[in-house]
Amino acid sequence: xxxxxDRKPLSFYERTYVPALWEGLKVTARHFKxxxxxxxxxxxxGEGYYPEVPxxxxxxxxxxxxxxxxxxxxxxxxxxxxxxxxxxPKAIRITPPGPDGPPADRPNAEKMPREFEINMLRCxxxxxxxxxxxxxxxxxxxHYSLTGLTREEMVFDKERLLKLGGVHAGTQKWKxxxxxxxxxESFPVATH
Amino acid sequence: MPEFTDLLFFVxxxxxxxxxxxxxxxxxxxxPVTSAMFLVLTxxxxxxxxxxxxxxxxxxxxxxxxxxxxxxVFLFVIMLLDLKEEARRKLNRVALTAGVLAxxxxxxxxxxxxxxxxxxxxxxxxxxxxEGDTAPLxxxxxxxxxxxxxxxxxxxxxxxxxxxxxxxxDLR
Amino acid sequence: MFxxxxxDPTVQxxxxxxxxxxxxxxxxxxxxxxxxxxxxxxxxxxxxxxxxNRTAPPFVMKIPVIGPFLVRCGIFQPMADGLKFILxxxxxxxxxxxxxxxxxxxxxxIPAFLTLAVIPFGSQLSAGPGAQKMVxxxxxxxxxYTFGIVSLGVYGIVLAGWSSNSKYPxxxxxxxxxxxxSYELAMGMSVVAVFxxxxxxxxxxxxxxxxxxxxxILYQPVAFLLFLVSAFAETNRLPFDMPESESExxxxxxxxxxxxxxxxxxxxxxANMIASSAMMxxxxxxxxxxxxxxxxxxxxxGGLLHLGIFVAKMLVMLVVFIWVRWMLPRFxxxxxxxxxxxxxxxxxxxxxxxxxxxxxxxxxxxxxT
Ligand code: SF4
Ligand code: SF4
Numbered sequence: 001x002x003x004x005x006d007r008k009p010l011s012f013y014e015r016t017y018v019p020a021l022w023e024g025l026k027v028t029a030r031h032f033k034x035x036x037x038x039x040x041x042x043x044x045x046g047e048g049y050y051p052e053v054p055x056x057x058x059x060x061x062x063x064x065x066x067x068x069x070x071x072x073x074x075x076x077x078x079x080x081x082x083x084x085x086x087x088x089p090k091a092i093r094i095t096p097p098g099p100d101g102p103p104a105d106r107p108n109a110e111k112m113p114r115e116f117e118i119n120m121l122r123c124x125x126x127x128x129x130x131x132x133x134x135x136x137x138x139x140x141x142x143h144y145s146l147t148g149l150t151r152e153e154m155v156f157d158k159e160r161l162l163k164l165g166g167v168h169a170g171t172q173k174w175k176x177x178x179x180x181x182x183x184x185e186s187f188p189v190a191t192h
Numbered sequence: 193m194p195e196f197t198d199l200l201f202f203v204x205x206x207x208x209x210x211x212x213x214x215x216x217x218x219x220x221x222x223x224p225v226t227s228a229m230f231l232v233l234t235x236x237x238x239x240x241x242x243x244x245x246x247x248x249x250x251x252x253x254x255x256x257x258x259x260x261x262x263x264x265v266f267l268f269v270i271m272l273l274d275l276k277e278e279a280r281r282k283l284n285r286v287a288l289t290a291g292v293l294a295x296x297x298x299x300x301x302x303x304x305x306x307x308x309x310x311x312x313x314x315x316x317x318x319x320x321x322x323e324g325d326t327a328p329l330x331x332x333x334x335x336x337x338x339x340x341x342x343x344x345x346x347x348x349x350x351x352x353x354x355x356x357x358x359x360x361x362d363l364r
Numbered sequence: 365m366f367x368x369x370x371x372d373p374t375v376q377x378x379x380x381x382x383x384x385x386x387x388x389x390x391x392x393x394x395x396x397x398x399x400x401x402x403x404x405x406x407x408x409x410x411x412x413x414x415x416x417n418r419t420a421p422p423f424v425m426k427i428p429v430i431g432p433f434l435v436r437c438g439i440f441q442p443m444a445d446g447l448k449f450i451l452x453x454x455x456x457x458x459x460x461x462x463x464x465x466x467x468x469x470x471x472x473x474i475p476a477f478l479t480l481a482v483i484p485f486g487s488q489l490s491a492g493p494g495a496q497k498m499v500x501x502x503x504x505x506x507x508x509y510t511f512g513i514v515s516l517g518v519y520g521i522v523l524a525g526w527s528s529n530s531k532y533p534x535x536x537x538x539x540x541x542x543x544x545x546s547y548e549l550a551m552g553m554s555v556v557a558v559f560x561x562x563x564x565x566x567x568x569x570x571x572x573x574x575x576x577x578x579x580x581i582l583y584q585p586v587a588f589l590l591f592l593v594s595a596f597a598e599t600n601r602l603p604f605d606m607p608e609s610e611s612e613x614x615x616x617x618x619x620x621x622x623x624x625x626x627x628x629x630x631x632x633x634x635a636n637m638i639a640s641s642a643m644m645x646x647x648x649x650x651x652x653x654x655x656x657x658x659x660x661x662x663x664x665x666g667g668l669l670h671l672g673i674f675v676a677k678m679l680v681m682l683v684v685f686i687w688v689r690w691m692l693p694r695f696x697x698x699x700x701x702x703x704x705x706x707x708x709x710x711x712x713x714x715x716x717x718x719x720x721x722x723x724x725x726x727x728x729x730x731x732x733t
Contacts, residue, residue, distance in 0.1 A: 252508035260515020
């Protein structure tokens with residue numbers, strides 16, 4: 001349902017910008033005065049200043065994308081390369097295992113990537129990789145301060161991504177699938 | 193220091209000619225923006241000549257109006273049109289000769305006029321404009337030459353209205 | 365030998381001019397650096413933040429009380445900023461038009477400094493006929509000179525936008541050329557009324573007039589407002605920073621610039637702010653005079669006092685510039701043009717006509733010179 005808000009035509013006085021200017025002046029002056037008296041947001045939240053006290057990351061923050069492991073410590077990624085394809089700045093580079101590469105380290109997957117690199121200098125933290133991943137293997141986590149002294153250092157390889165990503169035992173796609181499948185066996189399908 | 197001013201005159205005159213030449217026939221670049229920028233430089237060095245004549249007002253207005261406003265609009269248009277064609281075109285021999293002929297003809301007329309009007313030119317030097325202040329200039333414009341001035345203004349106004357009429361596509 | 369050399373007026377003139385130029389340049393550069401600091405601090409305070417408060421050279425924190433206080437104020441931040449600008453990688457993209465890409469920052473900075481040449485910063489430093497005026501170039505057409513130079517400033521931005529050869533800078537450049545031309549008109553017309561009242565284009569004489577008859581802002585409030593707003597547009601400051609407009613054009617004309625070349629644009633913007641503040645103080649706020657301090661100084665101390673007054677007024681105007689930036693949102697481009705052409709120019713014209721009429725009717729008012 002769309003709600004139509006009628007715009008009141010501005011009076012001449014309002015169209016001179018004077019009232020808007022005056023209000024703006026008042027607001028900024030108020031904040032300025034408070035700040036000069038020593039108030040500021042960081043203090044009000046009861047926190048310190050940034051480098052000493054790390055920033056409190058809020059829920060749903062999109063930080064750096066990392067690979068995660070499942071509850072058994074297996075690599076979740078199956079090297080489907082969808083994320084590589086969708087990534088707008090082409091930050092992801094995946095080397096698939098190839099026809100005679102090593103098999104996946106978990107039962108219900110065929111393969112896993114031989115190498116998986118994310119160039120954090122290119123990544124724009126858009127979250128498309130997380131959204132596209134069919135295996136729920138890549139997540140944007142809460143790291144916001146990525147620093148390095150060289151460009152090479154900022155290309156995170158598979159080891160590093162998996163280590164940083166940690167275990168996501170909560171999102172167990174295959175368990176859910178199994179349950180769904182099991183539920184479907186007994187699904188009351190009308191058989192005429 | 194009369195010698196110094198004379199020297200400056202030659203410097204500015206030389207620069208004006210050089211920049212003017214580079215504006216129309218730059219051997220290094222056929223880019224229209226470069227030409228426009230050289231035209232700006234030409235205008236600025238001409239303003240320098242005005243300063244040497246103590247016509248400060250004219251110098252300032254020259255820069256303000258021509259270099260600062262008209263040329264910016266020029267540049268604006270050149271950039272928007274993106275004249276790649278123009279940049280690729282080589283110097284055209286026929287156009288070059290025609291241009292040289294026209295310029296030398298103009299120069300001949302100019303030299304002739306200056307040599308013929310020598311006494312009058314000298315008389316002008318002693319006139320009220322010599323100091324180049326704005327007040328005498330205004331007085332001349334608005335007293336002795338009021339009618340031509342107003343006619344010019346009307347002409348400009350007409351041109352302006354005409355441009356607006358022409359650029360408006362749907363005349364209601 | 366020195367004596368004889370310095371008694372020659374030409375040598376004296378050259379020596380004093382050089383000193384004045386160097387001093388003004390140095391002072392303005394310092395002002396620019398600290399204007400940036402003030403900008404950052406003011407913006408932080410308005411947004412409930414703390415602003416730069418950490419940069420400290422190694423020894424400073426050792427000084428008791430004063431050291432930490434200075435660091436908290438961010439006094440050393442500009443130096444760190446400057447150092448950073450110099451040391452950053454100066455990157456020239458491959459696709460730019462090299463010559464103009466290098467030329468543009470210089471063209472953007474130079475006019476800002478040239479404008480300062482005609483501003484009378486103070487009266488004089490000593491009494492007597494040989495006293496040097498506190499202005500670098502005492503031109504009879506001072507204000508026209510300023511406008512001429514300011515109008516050249518747009519080339520820096522336009523060329524930067526064009527030579528970057530990519531779309532956002534180009535849009536920024538195009539916008540700025542249209543904007544600067546439009547507001548130059550309004551600005552120029554607003555000051556015509558001032559000259560009608562004073563009867564002279566020389567900035568020094570305008571200040572003298574105000575010292576004797578009261579500040580111009582009292583006679584010409586409309587002109588002052590027009591000039592103030594146009595100055596915001598001419599210096600590309602919010603609410604009129606169309607050419608930059610970070611949120612839509614990335615960084616506008618300087619998107620492709622880095623390191624010192626970018627710093628030059630930055631410097632140009634602040635130098636422009638300083639120049640237009642100085643201009644406003646000169647034209648409307650009485651220059652170096654105060655209502656009870658109108659006489660040209662007769663001694664060194666009086667001269668310095670006048671200088672101080674001028675600088676203080678200029679700083680107030682600078683803070684106004686900065687404050688407004690953190691107060692108002694950006695105008696839309698069509699609103700900007702509308703304001704310039706359909707409101708300001710007619711208003712300025714009307715102001716001229718009214719002033720002229722009043723001058724013609726009220727005999728004896730405004731015949732300052
Ligand atoms: S967050 Fe976006 S940019 Fe970063 S790797 Fe994923 S898809 Fe690529
Ligand atoms: S992270 Fe996900 S989308 Fe990317 S290759 Fe692995 S399974 Fe496919």
